[in-house]
Amino acid sequence: MIKRVILFCCLILVAAIANATDSCNECHGNRQRMESLGAGGFTVTRLETEAQTHMPVTCSECHLGNPDATEKNKAHAGLARLLVVSKKGLAVITSARRYPLAYDTNPMNRMFPVTGKNGKQVRDASVAAISWHDKKIDTLSQDFEVMRRTCGACHQKEFDEFSKSTMATNGKQSQYKGWISKDRGPHNCGPWFEGNLESMQANTMLPMSPESNRINQKVCNSCHVGCLDCHYKPQKINPADPNSGPHTFMKTPPSESCYGNGRASICHAGPEDRRRGAGYFGGSFSFPEGNDPDVHLKAKVGCLDCHESSKSNLSIGHGMVKRQAQDSCKRCHADVVKTHATTIHRNLSCEACHIQRVAGYQGTYWGPGYIAGAATPYFKYKAYYGYMPGPVLIRDQSGRWIPVKPFPMAVMNQKTSPFKPGLYWRYPLGLPDLKRTDDAWGYVGLFGNLPENNNALLWIQMDKVSHKLGKSRSCDSCHETTDGSQMQKVTWEYSDPGAFTFNGSHEVLANRNGLYIKGMQSEKIELEKGYALSALAPWVYLKDAWQIQGDFSLPVIIDRGKYDLLKNNHDSSKKFGLIHK
Structure with missing residues (x-):
């Protein structure tokens, strides 16, 4: 005692x-x-x-x-603090903040810096983004030295494993060395600008300054993670809960952290709800806002419940998350997975039937513009936001049918291209799951006949869509046509810089001869001063150029009479082995 x-x-x-x-x-x-x-x-x-x-x-x-x-400046010397990023040049604001972060109820923008105006605290309109103190002030990329001295001081094993992970090394996006990377092709997110200025300038018809190259890379870096992006969840102080406040940490990263944790549409919110258009959260994260979320969100099934990580498999390494999650379906839906394997549709992925109404980008074009106040030949005119009623189904590299959202893309002012028209896969099937995706793309060609910004490199983005699971699509949504062709009518609204908002539409046709994006049309486009139509809407001049050859048709129904009898009768369809039980 x-x-x-x-x-x-x-x-x-x-x-x-x-x-x-x-x-x-x-x-x-x-x-x-x-x-x-x-x-x-x-x-x-x-x-x-x-x-x-x-x-x-x-x-x-x-x-x-x-x-x-004891003196303030000396005590703060070398301090790692919140990074508040200005809209001008995406530079970190180094002046002291008068107020802490404020919080809102919008899950996509639930925290933001404020400033004083007329005696009140208002959202600081000069701020483009916020990032945590394990990022570098000059590049916004991960600061591994700060991580090592802070988180890594107590969690050395986790830090060592994380620092080698795909997320920490930017292992996927950094493989896109330029627009003509032979291994990976051009990508909607753009190239990895860091270290590639010289090679990219060699194939760009317009001058590209080191400053614009640096700012373009900063945009990329703002999405890539450090320790705090996953485990730190600041929130408003709750007097009834001492665990809640601006220093709240989570041992297991919550699903919200995968979506930027309330700091706008970053991390996986961008690739899922913006680009693929079939995200997990939907709602305020979707573009247009309000698209349905994944059915598993309501059931409180989190990202790491389906995607293997060190939470479920220590050997995978801290910070590694397995992209392919189809094997996890049988943990909750064992009977469905078992009976699906015996049906005529056994070569369809679960997502092929259970995803509808994909939103997000319906067209994206990289052309001359301004980013954070600096002129660049590569501004991403991306806000062609709209809806495709359902994804298009294509065979993946193993012959399985998967859903994709094809949409037109172009990058202007390219001198040459090494590709031949046709369908390509971002990563070969032989790579292990942790190192590949099931995303495809279709190379169209290098096109002129524009009044400026000629030599437009055209491709069709075809990312696999995997979330927004819900009620299955109807039989007719795939088999209404007698020749197996697929047609999706797409509507969108443009709201990016360069022009006043306008609405438009196009069609996506997939048949036995090829994949086509056709009939692109819009309201009259009124340009803002200093912008060219060819930069933000090259489709006006190129019309129906987006097409690739190949058989993109679905299997043809031979006995249409039997099909008509069974398509609306689930019990009979199950009995005849058409759908799972």
Whole structure:
């Protein structure tokens, strides 16, 4: 008993000494002092941070700085702090903030910087984005040295594994070395600009400044993750819950963290709800806003419940997440998976039937424009947002039918192209699951006949859509035509820079002869000053150029009479082995 008392007293003494020499706690833990400095909103006590982080660490162990110094500038020297990114040049704002982050109820933009205006706190309109302190101020990319000294100091194994992961190394996107990368082809997200300026300039008909190249890369970097993007979940202080606040951490990353955790449409929100148009969350994350979410969201099935990670398989390595998740379906739907394998539709992926109404990009064009105030030959005119009633089905590399959303793409002012027209796969089938995707693309050609921005490299983006699972599509949505052709009528609205908002439409036709994007039309386009129509809407001049050859038709129904009898009778369809039980 005496030993326990002595030990307890020693711990109190150690804590007292630590607090006595910790200028962070002396200042930020004293509300009266912080308010006298005009920074009352940044008051936080050691007890609050420990309750929210669930970690017995000091301020400096996470934020660095100099806790032994008593003078503000010296104590803040080398401090790792929130990165507030300006719209101008995407530069980090280094001046001290007067207010902490504010919080809203919109899950896509639930946190944002504020500034003072007319005595009130309002959203800071000069800010383009916010990022955490494990990113570099100059590039917005991951700062592995800061991670090593902070998170990695206590979690060395996890840091070592994460630093080698696909997410940490930007392992997928960095493989796109330019628009004419032979291994991967051109991509909707654009190329990896860092380290590729010279080679890209050699094939670009317009000058590309190092500054515009650097800013383009910053846009890429803002989506790629550090430790805090997954495990840090700041939120409004809740007096009833001491675990909630601006220092809240989550051991297992919540699904929201995969979607940027309330910092706009970044991380997987961009590829899923914007580009593929069939995201998990939908709702406010979808473009146009309000598309249906995945049925599993309501059932509270999270990303890591389906996608294998170190949570379910320690050997996979911290920070690695297996993209392919089809094997996880049988954990909850064992009978369905078993009976599906015996049906005539056994070569269809689950998503092929259970995804409808895909939103997001319905066209994207890279041409001259301005990004963060700098002129660039590569601005992404992406806001052709709209709906395709259902995805188009194509055979993947193993012969399985998968759903894709074909949409037209172009990058202007290219000198040459090494590709031949046709269908390509981003990654070969032989690669392990952790290193490949099931995404396809179709090369169209290099086209002229534009008034400017000639030599437009055209392709059809065909990413596999995997989320937004729900009620199965109807039989007629695939088999209404007698020749197996697929037709989807697409409507969209353009709302990016360069022109006043306008509406338009096109059709996607897939048949035994090829894949075609045809009938592109819109309202009259009114350009903004300084923009060319060929940069943001080259389809006006190129019309129906987006097409590739190949058999993209579905199997033809031989006995249409039997089909008509069974298509609306699920019990009979199950009995005859047409659909799963």
